[in-house]
Amino acid sequence: MSRLRGSRWVNLGVAILAIGLAALLPLFFGKTDSFMNNAVLALAYVVMALGLNIVVGFAGLLDLGYVAFYAFGAYTVGWLASDFFSKVNGGEGIHVFVEGFAANLPGIHLNFLLLLLVAVVICAVVGILIGLPTLRLRGDYIAIVTLAFGEIIRVFAFFGDDITFADGYKLTAGRQAISPVDDVDLPLLATFDSALDLRPYYWLGLALVAFVLLVNFRLRDSRLGRAWIAIREDEVAAASMGVPLVKTKLLAYATGGALGGMSGALIGSYFTSVNANQFQFGFSIFILAMIILGGLGSIWGVVVGAILLSYINTYFIPDVFNTLPSKLGLDFDLTALNFGIFGFLIVLIMVLRPEGLLPERRRRLELKEGVGADEALVEVRA
Amino acid sequence: MSGGATTPAGNGPADTVGADRILEAENVSKAFGGLIAVSDVSFAIPRRSIVSMIGPNGAGKTTFFNILTGLYKPTNGSVNFNGRDITGKRPDKITSLGIARTFQNIRLFATMSALENVLVGQHARMRAGLFGSIFRPPWVVREERGVREKGRELLEYVGLRSEVTDDLAINLSYGDQRRVEIARALASDPQLLLLDEPTAGMNPEESGRLTAFMEQLRDEREMTILLIEHDMKVVMDVSEEITVLDHGEKIAEGSPGDVRSNPRVVEAYLGSQGEGDAGSSETASSDAVRGEGA
Numbered sequence: 001m002s003r004l005r006g007s008r009w010v011n012l013g014v015a016i017l018a019i020g021l022a023a024l025l026p027l028f029f030g031k032t033d034s035f036m037n038n039a040v041l042a043l044a045y046v047v048m049a050l051g052l053n054i055v056v057g058f059a060g061l062l063d064l065g066y067v068a069f070y071a072f073g074a075y076t077v078g079w080l081a082s083d084f085f086s087k088v089n090g091g092e093g094i095h096v097f098v099e100g101f102a103a104n105l106p107g108i109h110l111n112f113l114l115l116l117l118v119a120v121v122i123c124a125v126v127g128i129l130i131g132l133p134t135l136r137l138r139g140d141y142i143a144i145v146t147l148a149f150g151e152i153i154r155v156f157a158f159f160g161d162d163i164t165f166a167d168g169y170k171l172t173a174g175r176q177a178i179s180p181v182d183d184v185d186l187p188l189l190a191t192f193d194s195a196l197d198l199r200p201y202y203w204l205g206l207a208l209v210a211f212v213l214l215v216n217f218r219l220r221d222s223r224l225g226r227a228w229i230a231i232r233e234d235e236v237a238a239a240s241m242g243v244p245l246v247k248t249k250l251l252a253y254a255t256g257g258a259l260g261g262m263s264g265a266l267i268g269s270y271f272t273s274v275n276a277n278q279f280q281f282g283f284s285i286f287i288l289a290m291i292i293l294g295g296l297g298s299i300w301g302v303v304v305g306a307i308l309l310s311y312i313n314t315y316f317i318p319d320v321f322n323t324l325p326s327k328l329g330l331d332f333d334l335t336a337l338n339f340g341i342f343g344f345l346i347v348l349i350m351v352l353r354p355e356g357l358l359p360e361r362r363r364r365l366e367l368k369e370g371v372g373a374d375e376a377l378v379e380v381r382a
Numbered sequence: 383m384s385g386g387a388t389t390p391a392g393n394g395p396a397d398t399v400g401a402d403r404i405l406e407a408e409n410v411s412k413a414f415g416g417l418i419a420v421s422d423v424s425f426a427i428p429r430r431s432i433v434s435m436i437g438p439n440g441a442g443k444t445t446f447f448n449i450l451t452g453l454y455k456p457t458n459g460s461v462n463f464n465g466r467d468i469t470g471k472r473p474d475k476i477t478s479l480g481i482a483r484t485f486q487n488i489r490l491f492a493t494m495s496a497l498e499n500v501l502v503g504q505h506a507r508m509r510a511g512l513f514g515s516i517f518r519p520p521w522v523v524r525e526e527r528g529v530r531e532k533g534r535e536l537l538e539y540v541g542l543r544s545e546v547t548d549d550l551a552i553n554l555s556y557g558d559q560r561r562v563e564i565a566r567a568l569a570s571d572p573q574l575l576l577l578d579e580p581t582a583g584m585n586p587e588e589s590g591r592l593t594a595f596m597e598q599l600r601d602e603r604e605m606t607i608l609l610i611e612h613d614m615k616v617v618m619d620v621s622e623e624i625t626v627l628d629h630g631e632k633i634a635e636g637s638p639g640d641v642r643s644n645p646r647v648v649e650a651y652l653g654s655q656g657e658g659d660a661g662s663s664e665t666a667s668s669d670a671v672r673g674e675g676a
Contacts, residue, residue: 215516222515222526223501223508230491230502237489240451242477242506242570251512362493362550 011217014300019210026199034319036198040270042310043205044263049290049306050212050299051259056288057297057360058225059252060232062143064284065130065150069123069257071157071279073264076119078178078274083107085169100191102182112184112269119261127257131250150284157276172276179273184266194270201270208266209303212259216299219255228252229362282339286313289342293349295356304358312345313338404429404574404606405450405481410459412445412630419445421630422459427574427608432600434609434617436641437627438650443610444486446627447576450608451483452476463574478506482572484563486579486610490551496562497547500533503569536565540595556583560592568599574606575599581613589613593620618642626650 029035048070055063078084086106088094095103097111110118130149134142156163160172172178184192184204192200219225227248230238239245268274286309294305322334334341349356405427412420420442427433435443448454450461452473460469468476482503490499508529514522537547540561546554551562560580567575577596581589593616599605611617617624617638624641626634628650634641641647 218516218518219512222522223505223510224512224515226494226498226502227505229494233491233493234489236453237485237491238502239473240453240477240483240485241503241566242474243502244472244474255512 008221011299015210015213015217019206019213022206023203026202031197031199032195033198036202038311038314040198040201040205041267041314042307043202043209044267044270045287045290045310046303046306047205047208047212047263047266048260048287049294049302050209050216051256051263052287053216053256053291053297053299053302054219054228054259055252055256057291057302058220058232059228059249061131061134061249061252062139063130063146063253063256064143064281064288065146065148065153066256066260066287067279067281067283068126068130068150068153069260070264070267070283071153072123072126072257073119073261073266074268074274074278075157075172075178075264076122076261077115077181077265077268078172080108080110080118081112081115081182081269082109082178082180084173084178087167087169097187098182098185100185102185102191109182112186112265115265115269116262119265120258123257123261123264124254126261127253127255128250130257131253135246135249147281147284150279151281154276154279154281157279160276173274174276177273177275179275181268181272181274183272184269192269194272201266205266208262212262213299213303215255215259220299224248224251285339286342289346291356292346293357295359297362298356298358298360301356301358301360305356308357309342309345312341317341402429403427404464405608406462407446407450408460408462410446410449410456410461412442412449412454413457419630420449420456420627423627423630423632424459425625425632425635427606428622429606430600430604431622432596432607432609432620433623433625434611434621435625435627436611436614436617440629441627442630443627444578445630447483447578447608447610450476450576451481474506477570477572480571480573481576482567482570482574483576484560484567484578484580486582488556488559488563490559490563490566492552493550495548495550496537496542496554496558496565497530497533499551499562499566500536500569501529503566504529504532506570533565533569536568537562540565540568557588560584564595568603572605574608576608576610578610579612580609581611581616586615589616592616596620 025039026036048066051069052063052066055061055066081102083093083106085108086093088106088108091106093106094108096109096114098109102109130146134145137145157172158174161170161174161176163171165171182191183194184201186192186204189200192204194201219228227238227243230241230243231245231248235245238248287306290306290309291302292305293309294303295301317338318335325332325334353359403426405425407423407425410420410423410425411418423442423446425446435446437443445454449456452468452471452475455470460467462468463476463479463481466479468479468481471479491502494502508525510522510525534544534547538544542558542561542565546558551559554562564577564580581592584592596607596609597620600607609617609621621638623635624638625632626641626644626647633646633650634644636644
């Protein structure tokens, strides 16, 4: 029980099996089945939750502004894969490795691989910027700062249509969506079409999940991952053992942010629109709830938590249980209560199984035996 | 930096005393608000020696340790390590320059295995970064294999049974936790090892073994050791020089014999603690000439 060895091949086996089976799933559903729609979202949320898991689960930095990375990822495709900047290049548009319909539209249009790369870079930089002011802070205070940052970015997105620069270019389209955003265009593959066939999006999402799983597993068992866990457990001891606190924490924020941005880019392309209303504070909590539900720091737990909560949100509440209030003689829409339901689930988990559904061994110990409680040293310099 | 090469241990440490100093602290002070924890302490450690810092509780010994290792920035004064100014440098920088420490209240990463703890100790000696860790090119695989091997060797060196290397630190016995903490400190290839009350909670036999181990580190690994210790027998046994702090000030320093007979030390350190304690330290004094532990 206390041993930590021999899990590597098991994880690899489980990953190959799970992803292999998941890849076959679309064959049993229609091309535009609502199941496929829910599944694409679930995969995007898994990517996002695994990204947040690096910040909160591994490094122990409570980030309540994770929605910022969703926003930046989505706006990356909004800006660089639509006619939003329609006047660039004299109205001709800029096109980089795009084919089909988008190749003749004005505005900037990049290939999706480039979009992913840009989203990753932007979000890594934003992650570092958000991380910088939190470096001297601990616990709750980190949460407050990140929460504020998430909110600042939402407000900028919301009123972005009032912010103009250069030749009257706007920052965002505000409450009106930037739309249409290009469908995903990958090299060697036909351009996706989210109206006719959802399955390519599903497989793309699955590929991203596979990549992000690899990143999570490899980082966890690496020099960097050990440094994150060491910082989470005891900052003072970690620094004294040669772990540079600033660099290590910023790498956690940057990595977590970059993965969130990947997911944001996928969701932006999938919805083919980017709307400032998507980036509410509640979304940060939604993702955080996934990793708490599954088990902080536990990679498989986070995957399970993300899929579960995503399906509760997109399937069980609106489709399965939505008639429940009227059966009880009540008159309201259950979807209006979705955050109440998530909150209730979190309370339930915290009371019955605080370590999460599939806990990580370490975390289970911390909660069961009170290990790793932080005793503050008078003056730790970050 | 040359990590502990093994040269035959023959020439006594006395040869180097006074000549070559690995660490020099000059006029170091530290104030927390109005409280002066360390006041104008100057202090030097000869290379390849074992020196101790003693003093009653609250004398500022651990604060001084924290200044040397970069956890605190001194209010005044400077610290030189190998002729290099390390005053106010970050703890991780100081570790990578070659100073490692243990803590008074063991601060292992409780939910990491013994081996993982030692791997964290090697952080400063590794190169794998974010991309190296994710994509694992061959050199990272080799590095990882290398540090694991070295980690196991170190745990064996400090006497941890190989069955428990993969046990979580929290599940280890107290003595084993102390061992792992020393192995973790050794993992960064330090030239100077700071041990903060390493024998706390040990019985005389275990303390004796640790004393021998410290001498072994000095002789085999050419290490310099600074010790904070309350166990007078250990201090008198192992130290070449002793510095005494009281109320943040240095009140005496010198060989164990000098310090033992210094009236200020007796007053500050022993006199305040009543007859019983003074008596037991008397025993310690007479034991001091003996070699290894009881």
